[in-house]
Amino acid sequence: MDTILEIEALKKYYGKSKNQTKALDGISFRVMKGEFLGIMGSSGSGKSTLLNCIATVTRPDGGEILLRNRQVQELKGRELAQYRGKKIGYLFQNFELLDHMTGRENILIPLSLHNVDETESRSRLKQLAGYLEITDVLDKFPSQMSGGQKQRVAAARALILNPEMILADEPTGALDSKNARTLMEKMEGLNQDAGATILMVTHDTNAASYCRRILFIQDGLIFHELRRDIPRETRQEFYQRILKVMAQLGGGSEHVL
Structure with a gap:
């Protein structure tokens, strides 16, 4: 398979000398095109820092982030804006929708920022809204939507520019079990049917069971890796294997954040 993202000896430290925290301590891995990769670990293990470094929200202290062999840390100006807008799509835990805009307007924000053809954008919106089952809330404001609807609108916004990778x-995290399952089924479908590449940080064992591969992080490094044996291994069987690793990481799911 084709490599999309390479993380090489990535480091991010907070504080100095004795009080220094090594959020990322030289972590390395690759993400392949069409992969659904999960990142799990105990609280403070560095997984959110990792995602923020890839998204260029946080600047690492060492190592490399390469998207299709291009050094992400070197991107500036228009190239950086293109990376943030078109190369990656970011799906947040708390939706991050603008309250004064309708679902449709929230989804179309990235298109207006990157001057995408309106005809093309409308077609893409119709396709995503149908697949994510949010057609009926496109003209509603976030306050009129359920949590699940908000997150699926946010997912459409992250996908609207057809990015190379979804973070x-x-x-x-902010959804009940029913809406969480619906969202993960949609994300799994996007991965399997549309070939979307997804890198997901989660503490939710059930959500993680939809992934094809999981990296467990501890003290800023990879502690363990699991791959689902598709098609022989069911999602429930993979879920049980995830639970066993989580127990090793910190004594149970309540410690794996």
């Missing part, structure tokens, strides 16, 4: 930060 999902605890996407089920």
Whole structure:
């Protein structure tokens, strides 16, 4: 498979000398095109820092982030804006929708920022809204939507520019179990049917079971890796294997954030 993202010896430290925290301590891995990769670990393990470094929200202290062999840290100006807008799509835990805009307007924000053809954007919106089952809330404001609807609108916004990779930060964190399952089924479908590449940070074992591969992070490094044996291994069987690793990481799911 084709490599989309390479993380090489990535480091991010907070504080100095004795009080220094090594959020990322030289972590390395690759993300392949069409992969659904999960990142799990105990609280403070560095997984959110990792996602923020990839999204260029946080600047690493060392190492490399390469998207299709291009050094992300070197991007500036228009190239950086293109990376943030078109190369990656970011799905937040708390939706981050603008309250004064309708669902449709929220989804179309990236298109207006990047001067995408209106005809093309409308077609893309119709396709995503149908797949994510949000057609009926496009003209509603976030205050009129359920949590699940908000997150699926946010997912459409992250996908509207057809990015090379989706970064999902605890996407089920603010959802009940039913809406979480619906969202993960849609994300799994996007991965399997549309070939979307997804990198997801999660503490939710059930959400993680939809992934094809999971990296467990501890003390800023990869502690363990699991791959789902598709098609022989069911999602429930993979879920049980995830639970076993989580127990090793910190004694149970309540410690794996």
